[in-house]
Amino acid sequence: MNDKYEERIWYGRFGGCFVADAFSSACDDYYKDYRNVVKSQKFWDEFYELESQCCSTTIELCETDDNLRKYLCSENYYSILGTSLLAKHLGKEKAVCGVRYVDEALVCARICKAIGLPLKLYLSADISNISTLRTELNLLGAETNDKMCKELFNLPEMYAFQDWIAAPANISIVNCRCNAGAYPQSNIAMDFAKIYGEKLTAILSKEDKIQRTIIPCVSGSFAMGVIAPLASTGMAIDTVECDPIDGLSKELDSYCGTFTVVMRDCCNDRILAPALAELHESGRVGRVIVPFKDIAETSAMPDSADNWSLQSRASVLYAESKNYGKETALLLRAVRWGSSL
Amino acid sequence: MKTNRIDAAIQNAQKCGRVAFIGLVPVIAENPEKSVEVADVMIASGVDILMMHIPNWMPWMEGPVLELAARAPRNAGITREKVFDVMRQIRAKNPDVPLIDMTLFDTALTMGQEHFMDLSRDADVDGFDLPDYPLFSSDDKYGLYQECVKENRYLILDISYEMATAQKETPEYDMLCGIAQKAHGFVFVMNAPGGQSGSAKKLTQEQLGDAVKNVKRMLHKYHNDTCTVSVVCGISTPEDIEKVRRAGAESFMIGSAYVKYLQEGKSLDEIASYLRSLSNACHYQPGEGAQ
Numbered sequence: 001m002n003d004k005y006e007e008r009i010w011y012g013r014f015g016g017c018f019v020a021d022a023f024s025s026a027c028d029d030y031y032k033d034y035r036n037v038v039k040s041q042k043f044w045d046e047f048y049e050l051e052s053q054c055c056s057t058t059i060e061l062c063e064t065d066d067n068l069r070k071y072l073c074s075e076n077y078y079s080i081l082g083t084s085l086l087a088k089h090l091g092k093e094k095a096v097c098g099v100r101y102v103d104e105a106l107v108c109a110r111i112c113k114a115i116g117l118p119l120k121l122y123l124s125a126d127i128s129n130i131s132t133l134r135t136e137l138n139l140l141g142a143e144t145n146d147k148m149c150k151e152l153f154n155l156p157e158m159y160a161f162q163d164w165i166a167a168p169a170n171i172s173i174v175n176c177r178c179n180a181g182a183y184p185q186s187n188i189a190m191d192f193a194k195i196y197g198e199k200l201t202a203i204l205s206k207e208d209k210i211q212r213t214i215i216p217c218v219s220g221s222f223a224m225g226v227i228a229p230l231a232s233t234g235m236a237i238d239t240v241e242c243d244p245i246d247g248l249s250k251e252l253d254s255y256c257g258t259f260t261v262v263m264r265d266c267c268n269d270r271i272l273a274p275a276l277a278e279l280h281e282s283g284r285v286g287r288v289i290v291p292f293k294d295i296a297e298t299s300a301m302p303d304s305a306d307n308w309s310l311q312s313r314a315s316v317l318y319a320e321s322k323n324y325g326k327e328t329a330l331l332l333r334a335v336r337w338g339s340s341l
Numbered sequence: 342m343k344t345n346r347i348d349a350a351i352q353n354a355q356k357c358g359r360v361a362f363i364g365l366v367p368v369i370a371e372n373p374e375k376s377v378e379v380a381d382v383m384i385a386s387g388v389d390i391l392m393m394h395i396p397n398w399m400p401w402m403e404g405p406v407l408e409l410a411a412r413a414p415r416n417a418g419i420t421r422e423k424v425f426d427v428m429r430q431i432r433a434k435n436p437d438v439p440l441i442d443m444t445l446f447d448t449a450l451t452m453g454q455e456h457f458m459d460l461s462r463d464a465d466v467d468g469f470d471l472p473d474y475p476l477f478s479s480d481d482k483y484g485l486y487q488e489c490v491k492e493n494r495y496l497i498l499d500i501s502y503e504m505a506t507a508q509k510e511t512p513e514y515d516m517l518c519g520i521a522q523k524a525h526g527f528v529f530v531m532n533a534p535g536g537q538s539g540s541a542k543k544l545t546q547e548q549l550g551d552a553v554k555n556v557k558r559m560l561h562k563y564h565n566d567t568c569t570v571s572v573v574c575g576i577s578t579p580e581d582i583e584k585v586r587r588a589g590a591e592s593f594m595i596g597s598a599y600v601k602y603l604q605e606g607k608s609l610d611e612i613a614s615y616l617r618s619l620s621n622a623c624h625y626q627p628g629e630g631a632q
Contacts, residue, residue, distance in 0.1 A: 018473040022501040152408040166534040
């Protein structure tokens with residue numbers, strides 16, 4: 001049993017939640033089926049066709065100055081793409097997914113429509129009141145549920161997971177991030193998310209002398225999806241977080257392992273995503289937290305920063321304070337509408 | 342070693358010709374001390390075993406009612422330490438009543454397992470219902486099961502319908518064998534898919550009967566007849582309890598059904614009346630009873 005995936009006794013190396021022994025067979029079967037499906041070239045042909053159709057990845061050099069090379073990066077949708085397509089290849093009747101951002105809800109609905117897979121989306125409380133989003137999702141054929149997150153816990157991934165665990169033979173779960181769900185799901189989502197990091201690594205490897213990459217972080221998926229392949233090149237990595245919510249670490253003390261939480265308190269939370277904690281502890285990944293007020297009060301931000309996410313602005317501020325040379329790549333991400341964990 | 346109160350309570354119910362009633366004590370967000378009062382009402386209304394709801398912030402095995410019951414204390418800033426304080430008060434008032442921690446394992450981990458166990462010891466709990474504890478998939482890596490055995494506190498293990506009725510040479514069957522060997526006190530047979538509390542989807546009488554019968558057969562096979570069978574999830578009416586009796590289980594657990602009434606603002610008298618109606622349904626009829 002233990003050779004099926006690493007450290008299954010944890011939540012999973014990339015996050016997730018414990019699952020009762022009573023349901024572990026369903027998880028084992030899911031992982032076994034996944035391993036079989038991804039051996040098929042047909043799966044990957046369809047995967048890359050859908051990528052170009054629904055969620056192309058762009059990583060473009062947008063600015064170079066004396067200190068930095070800035071890359072504008074699209075979001076990492078490979079987990080959504082991979083787990084949706086997996087549902088289809090497993091012959092499931094329906095997919096279920098919990099979403100926190102407008103863009104991921106739309107991408108998920110577009111992919112499922114393209115592959116003819118009925119989809120139920122649990123919307124986080126933050127995006128559930130956007131009526132145009134719900135209309136758009138309905139036009140794409142997705143069933144939406146906003147009640148649970150508004151009235152109970154704002155944990156859309158959890159409700160999707162509950163649906164899956166109650167009927168794993170018929171339903172498949174789509175993971176937007178690798179930190180939700182049971183252990184095989186987080187590992188599977190991470191496998192797909194890494195495709196993003198491999199693309200980025202290939203791009204940066206073509207550039208001369210890039211020795212350091214600065215990564216704005218919100219979720220474990222984006223961070224690990226980028227970090228895992230980059231770390232294997234020996235490149236220095238700095239992750240930058242900015243958290244405007246006071247006391248978030250306490251509030252989230254038993255949530256799944258977002259990068260923010262894991263890195264904030266490695267000792268207590270290392271169980272949530274040991275892979276992240278290990279990289280940090282080994283010194284291969286540096287962790288920086290920029291106070292929100294520093295960003296709010298700075299006058300040094302370029303005009304183009306208006307389009308960047310909070311974490312990207314924090315990354316710029318951090319990079320400039322360090323006075324790194326041109327051998328540093330700084331990743332930037334656009335503003336995203338929704339909420340992180 | 343002293344007798345675990347869980348065994349005594351179930352044996353006593355059996356002697357009286359009825360199934361034992363396990364009830365969930367919710368944390369009353371507005372006034373946690375009121376939980377002690379609720380526990381008193383439960384005991385006076387026929388509840389044999391108390392399970393204390395220790396809210397988890399990602400309660401994926403709970404249905405909407407218990408999720409709301411978990412969210413309210415969180416929003417009211419009630420810490421888990423405070424919940425244990427309530428448990429200690431319940432214990433002080435009811436030294437003979439079995440008391441069980443009900444939460445998810447990550448509550449223990451995020452509090453610190455040692456701290457969680459210390460607080461549980463202070464309340465002298467008799468058992469733990471931590472349905473996501475990976476006993477078999479981790480081979481008790483966290484040592485919770487062994488710690489429970491050492492202290493004669495019971496780690497309650499859960500069995501799904503699929504596992505209860507699994508064929509030989511399947512992973513589910515192997516796990517059922519493992520549970521039959523390791524379980525103490527009682528095992529929970531889930532009456533709903535996914536193990537969600539308050540579920541509207543329930544097993545049929547025939548399915549539940551098969552599940553209970555198979556689990557008991559397995560317990561017998563491993564000479565673990567002192568371990569009994571309890572039914573959990575989706576039980577809320579006297580008819581549901583009749584189903585439990587006819588299935589041959591020794592106990593059942595209810596939470597969502599009356600926690601919902603508390604959330605709706607019903608008085609403790611009304612809750613007591615509801616609990617008594619359930620308690621009255623616990624007596625075996627001719628031809629029923631645990632085999």
